[in-house]
Amino acid sequence: MGNTDSVVVQKRLARFRPEERPVVEGVFDRLHGASPAGGAGKAGKVLTLGMLKPCMGNIASDSMIKRVYAGMCSMDPGVAPPPPGAGVSREQLVVFLADVLRGTAEERAPLFMAMAQGAGTGVATCDQIIEFLQDLVSAVVQIIIQKGRLQGWKPERMADGSIGVKLLAEQMSSELKPSDQRTCDVPCLEDWLFRVSNVAMYMDLLIGEGLNVGLTSRPPPTLLPPCWETPWEKLRCLLDLPVLMFLTPQLPDGYNIPWKLLFSTQLHGESFTKIVGSCKGRGPTVLLIKDTKGHIFGGFASHGWEVKPQFQGDSRCFLFSVFPCLRVYTYTGYNQHYMYLNQGQQTMPNGLGMGGQHGYFGLWLDSDFGRGHSRARPRCTTYGSPQLSAEEDFTLDSLEVWGVGKPPEEEEGVTGGKRSILDADPEVQAMMEMAGKTLHSQGLREPEENNG
Numbered sequence: 001m002g003n004t005d006s007v008v009v010q011k012r013l014a015r016f017r018p019e020e021r022p023v024v025e026g027v028f029d030r031l032h033g034a035s036p037a038g039g040a041g042k043a044g045k046v047l048t049l050g051m052l053k054p055c056m057g058n059i060a061s062d063s064m065i066k067r068v069y070a071g072m073c074s075m076d077p078g079v080a081p082p083p084p085g086a087g088v089s090r091e092q093l094v095v096f097l098a099d100v101l102r103g104t105a106e107e108r109a110p111l112f113m114a115m116a117q118g119a120g121t122g123v124a125t126c127d128q129i130i131e132f133l134q135d136l137v138s139a140v141v142q143i144i145i146q147k148g149r150l151q152g153w154k155p156e157r158m159a160d161g162s163i164g165v166k167l168l169a170e171q172m173s174s175e176l177k178p179s180d181q182r183t184c185d186v187p188c189l190e191d192w193l194f195r196v197s198n199v200a201m202y203m204d205l206l207i208g209e210g211l212n213v214g215l216t217s218r219p220p221p222t223l224l225p226p227c228w229e230t231p232w233e234k235l236r237c238l239l240d241l242p243v244l245m246f247l248t249p250q251l252p253d254g255y256n257i258p259w260k261l262l263f264s265t266q267l268h269g270e271s272f273t274k275i276v277g278s279c280k281g282r283g284p285t286v287l288l289i290k291d292t293k294g295h296i297f298g299g300f301a302s303h304g305w306e307v308k309p310q311f312q313g314d315s316r317c318f319l320f321s322v323f324p325c326l327r328v329y330t331y332t333g334y335n336q337h338y339m340y341l342n343q344g345q346q347t348m349p350n351g352l353g354m355g356g357q358h359g360y361f362g363l364w365l366d367s368d369f370g371r372g373h374s375r376a377r378p379r380c381t382t383y384g385s386p387q388l389s390a391e392e393d394f395t396l397d398s399l400e401v402w403g404v405g406k407p408p409e410e411e412e413g414v415t416g417g418k419r420s421i422l423d424a425d426p427e428v429q430a431m432m433e434m435a436g437k438t439l440h441s442q443g444l445r446e447p448e449e450n451n452g
Contacts, residue, residue: 006077006078006079006091007078008076008077008078008079008091008095009077009078009079009091009094009095012094012095012097012098012099012102013025013094013098015098015102016098016102016215016217017215017216017217019216020215020216020217023213023214023215024094024097024098024213025090025094027093027097027211027212027213028047028090028093028094030212031047031051031052031055031211032045032047032051045090046082046086046087046088046089047072047087047088047089047093048087048088049065049066049069052065052068052069053065055210055211055212056068056210056211058142058146059139059142059143059146059206059209059210060135060138060139060142060206060210061135061138061139063135064135064136064138064139064206066118067115067116067118067132067135068115068206068207068210069088070114070115070118071096071100071111071112071114071115072088072092072093072096073088073092073114074110074111074114075088075092075093075095075096075099075111076095077089077091077092077094077095078091078095079091096111097207097211097213099111100203100204100207101204101207101208101213101215101218105190105191105193105194105200106190108190108193108200108203109186109187109189109190109193110186110189112132112189112193112199112203113186113189115132116128116129116131116132122185122186123183123184123185124183124184124189125182125183125184126173126176126178126182126183126184127182129173129176129184130169130170130173133168133169133172133173133199134165134166134169136169136199136202136203136206137165137168137169137172137202137242138165139202139206139210140202140205140206140223140245141161141165141241141242143205143206143209144223144224144241147209147220149220149222149223149224150224151222151224151225151226151227152226152227152228152230152258153224153227153241153244154230154232154237155240155241157232157233157235157236157237158236158237158239158240158241159236159237159238159239159240159243160240161240161241161242163240163323164240164241164242164243165242167242167243167322167323167325167326168242168243168245168246168326170325170326171246171325171326171327172196172198172199174327175192175195175196176188176192177191177192198249201221204218204221205220205221205223208220222255223245223248223255224241224244224245224248224255225244225248225254225255225256225257225258225259225404226258226259227258227259227260228258228259228260229260229261230260230261231261231267234266234267235261235264235266235267236266237400238288238290238296238322238398238400239288239400243322243326246326247286247320247328250300250318250320250328251284251286251300251404252284252302252316253284253404253405257284257404257405257406259286259402259403259404260402260403261400261401261402261403262278262279262282262285262401262402262403263275263278263279263399263400263401264398264399264400264401265396265398265399265400266398270369270370270396271369272343272351272352272365272366272367272368272369273343275352275365275399275401276305276307276341276343276352278401279301279304279305279401279403280304280305280306280307280341281304281305281306281407282304282305282403282407283303283304283403283404283405283406283407284300284301284302284303284304284403284404284405285300285301285304285305285401285402285403285404285405286298286299286300286301286401286402286404287299287300287301287352287354287363287399287400287401288322288399288400288401288402289363289365289372289389289396289398289399290396290397290398290399291372291389291390291391291394291395291396291397292394292395292396292397293389293390293391293394294323294390294397295321295323295324295388295389295390295394296321296322296323297319297320297321297322297323297363297374297388297389298319298320298322298363299317299318299319299320299339299354299355299362299363300316300317300318300319300320300404301313301317301338301339301354302314302316302317302338302339303339304407305339305341305352306341307341307342307343308341308342309342309345309348310340311336311337311338311339311340312338312339312340312341313338313339314338315331315333315338316331317331317338317339317354317383318330318331318383319354319355319362319363319380319383319385319388321385321388329362329380329383329384329385330383330384331382331383332381332382332383332384334381334382335357335381335382336382337355337356337357337381337382338354338355338382339353339354340352340353340354340361341353342367343367350366350367351364351365351366351367351368351372352364352365353365354382354383355376355380355381355382355383355385356375356376356380356381356382357381359375360375360376361373361374361375361376361380362374362376362380362382362383362385362388363388365396365399369396370395370396371393371394371395371396372389372393372394372395372396373389373392373393373394374387374388374389374392374394375387375392376388377392
């Protein structure tokens with residue numbers, strides 16, 4: 001394909017499978033052939049910015065394409081590169097593709113620096129990193145849409161994706177460890193890329209799709225879960241694609257389990273009884289809440305909800321915020337108050353809660369529909385979350401419950417056996433537990449006979 005004997009280039013090519021190397025080396029000539037500016041395949045030709053736009057313009061903004069070009073120009077191919085401003089050599093492009101698609105965090109860091117700040121200072125501000133990430137996330141969203149990888153989701157019936165782009169870019173940048181002047185050098189970016197894997201994954205997707213580098217060993221990643229049986233014609237979803245891209249990998253089953261809408265105030269009205277009926281025993285769920293001040297937040301429940309006056313769930317549960325900032329708050333180990341659902345009892349709180357304690361939940365929806373609280377100052381004991389709602393006591397604007405797991409299998413038959421007063425009245429059991437009473441009868445029951 002006309003490549004030189006540069007040791008740097010040959011080492012980079014060796015990272016690809018033998019059948020993939022012609023694909024990587026062929027990108028240069030293909031970009032030349034796709035561009036009106038491209039000439040005959042003579043030695044010494046270069047790629048220009050204008051040659052990238054025909055193949056990337058439908059998925060990436062002009063500013064993102066310029067960033068990619070700056071990254072290509074920054075490559076050291078081990079041989080003399082073209083003069084500054086003259087274009088990108090074949091060798092530079094091969095090294096660029098290898099570092100993006102097969103590189104380490106150490107190799108990618110200076111490349112990402114060049115794409116973020118453009119100049120040769122070697123330092124980028126946090127704001128420059130955020131702007132770079134906004135361009136990158138926007139391009140990934142366009143790839144999902146243009147390539148038909150929506151998995152049943154309908155962006156036109158979802159929240160404003162441009163806001164989601166900014167939220168996800170800010171969340172990713174929040175993992176940086178900048179200097180006191182809020183600047184990042186190459187080692188700072190290297191540390192960040194090592195810890196925040198989706199930055200490199202998104203760039204891998206952009207270059208692979210934008211430059212049509214199809215590698216058999218690296219199929220495009222799945223970024224959205226399937227969405228089943230959603231009445232989109234009636235729904236305006238609280239989620240947008242970037243937020244969904246962020247939340248899905250936080251779930252235990254990730255992208256493998258379809259999302260199914262179980263409840264929406266838009267579709268099912270304002271009724272706590274309907275919420276209970278929609279999510280009780282339906283397996284893991286994601287709750288999304290919007291208050292009347294515009295804050296959006298929620299929680300993941302790892303188990304199907306049960307109506308009872310005790311806490312339930314396990315350490316896989318978490319709380320999250322969507323707006324004004326995108327964050328996830330996981331189990332602290334302080335207590336086991338993961339999730340709570342109760343209705344129609346006199347002596348225990350009636351409502352739905354996650355984290356904290358009675359009267360001071362990280363997230364609480366009262367059974368008197370429309371009211372809730374997030375009393376988590378300074379932090380929720382169970383999840384370490386701050387106050388999620390705009391005000392401590394909030395008024396509900398809208399609510400969605402999504403099923404994100406397999407409902408528990410129906411038990412076959414009815415289990416017999418003797419029942420204690422604690423089985424008959426779980427409210428009594430809950431009050432005894434709160435009072436610190438040891439439930440001695442729990443350990444003294446006779447073993448149930450196995451009739452099988």
